[in-house]
Amino acid sequence: MSRSPTQSSAGQPLKVLHVAETIRGGIASYLNELHPQQQAGFGADNVHYVVPSDHRNDLIGVDDSQITTFGRSGRSVSGLFQMLRASMQALDAFRPDVVHLHSSFAGLVLRPALAARSEAPRVVYCPHGWAFARETGRLSHLVTKAAENILARTSDRIICISGDEFNEAIRAGIPADRLTLVHNGISRSRPLPHSAAADWTSTKAKVLFIGRLDRQKGFDLLIEAARSLEDVLDVRIVGASVISKLEARAVPPNVSLLGWLDRQQIETHLEAADLVVIPSRWEAFGLVALEAMRAAKPILAFHSGALPEIVVDGVTGVLCEPVAVQPLVDGFRRMLDLDLKVLGQRGYDRFKQFYDVQKTHRQLQQVYVELLDDRKTRVGETTELQSDLSKPF
Known part of the structure; x- marks a missing residue:
């Protein structure tokens, strides 16, 4: 039996736009695991991605119609501008309810731009590892921590993928009410290995x-x-x-x-x-x-x-x-x-108990819906207040 798509506050299917400056490695794995869940939960037409063109093939099983790409030559100011432009185009064409930003550079560039727009969608940011928690110089550490604190105000919710990441955010002074812990997960169904075994025989x-x-x-x-x-x-x-x-x-x-x-x-x-x-x-x-x-x-x-x-x-x-x-x-x-x-x-048993991607999807879906319900409540309260103020004494 097919499920009806998750609804936005306007009664329409919830639409999510994912944006990343780079996806090679962990972020691609994260999106590939999450995509089938979100596509089934929200509908194929309601999940879209903005990714670099040279990483497009890192997204597996995602139709071209669901992807907007941007050109870049490595990490550069020009590449960040191309990401910003592609994201604004996708925003106007796709009109998402939620923009889900992945990693530091997407968060740095897109959050101020989205905050400047009227009727902006809800903004969810996942750092996938705080820049200030990495092995950097003292000045870089202080600058990135200050930037994340300022930009946290333009995030409706910040997704921490581990307890360690959550605790790092608290220590950095990011408000706890902006943070939600959602552990990563992957599908229980393991991709099939090639039928031919790896040529790897060794006594070691x-x-x-x-x-x-x-x-x-x-x-x-x-x-x-x-x-x-x-x-x-x-x-x-x-x-x-x-x-x-x-x-x-x-x-x-x-x-x-x-x-x-x-x-x-x-x-x-x-x-x-x-x-x-x-x-x-x-x-x-x-x-x-x-x-x-x-x-x-x-x-x-x-x-x-x-x-x-x-x-x-x-x-x-x-x-x-x-x-x-x-x-x-x-x-x-x-x-x-x-x-x-x-x-x-024992590791396999622990994986089954704690790290199923369906749990990750349910928790993210709850975050999206809560944010949209919160916006609906605020809009309703504002309309009611304006109505009351318009009444004669």
């Missing part, structure tokens, strides 16, 4: 890394740890550099660079791996952790950001600290002394 422990090759993700720490454990680890790295180039000659013989792979290829390598490593220096959430748990693979990670909320040390994986090469080496050694299959099964 098979370790998989998935993510951008940048400082945040800690790939440099992994390479050095792998170099120290060349006799016991066979490491495969799925992903590519966003900012700088990593030379294949810079990695030890037991590390293979695979580049970006499609979802089926990733699942094939997950199937073959013994464990997944997430050596991030900071991490707002870490969807890769959920993908690993769904595949019943144990996780090695640093005690950093939201990862301690997801990975239970000694139960579903191993957490190590501080963030450095030697603790990561020690973490690998500790993990290899445990029963990896038992840890992986």
Whole structure:
């Protein structure tokens, strides 16, 4: 039996416009997991995206009619202007009830622009990791924290994807009544691996890394740890550099660079791996952790950001600290002394209990509806007040 679309305050199907300056990696995974839920809940014609043209293919199963793209050459002022222009065009054509902004640059550019419009839609902002919580200089930290505090006033609701992100916002002085905690989730239905198994036979422990090759993700720490454990680890790295180039000659013989792979290829390598490593220096959430748990693979990670909320040390994986090469080496050694299959099964059970995307969708839908109901109430109160003031004494 088909469901009727969720209604806006005007009695029409609720319309949501998602905007992102970049989606490669975690945000693409987030949107791809959420899209089938929102399309079913709101209707296919009522969910739209503004994304960079070079990332369009990162959105899987989304029709071209649901996407507005903008051109850019890397992260630049010109690219941000193109995003702003494409978003304003989509806003006028699509007329959404809610604009859902993803990550810092979309929030920085779009929130002031939307605040300046009359009859603007409700604005929901998801930082996907606070810029001020990253490893930056003191001045950058202070500036980004001040900017987020100011821009919070132009956000109807700020979605925090982990308890760590929520707590960082409170510590930064962002009002709690602007914040809502909505944990990330992914589908229980795992994408099918390729029918052919990955060509990955080794007498060593098979370790998989998935993510951008940048400082945040800690790939440099992994390479050095792998170099120290060349006799016991066979490491495969799925992903590519966003900012700088990593030379294949810079990695030890037991590390293979695979580049970006499609979802089926990733699942094939997950199937073959013994464990997944997430050596991030900071991490707002870490969807890769959920993908690993769904595949019943144990996780090695640093005690950093939201990862301690997801990975239970000694139960579903191993957490190590501080963030450095030697603790990561020690973490690998500790993990290899445990029963990896038992840890992986416990991780799968934990995933089913806490991280279903249907729960994420229901909570986001509740936020959207509450914001629209609140606007309807305010409009009604304003109309009633104006009516009362127009009456003669």
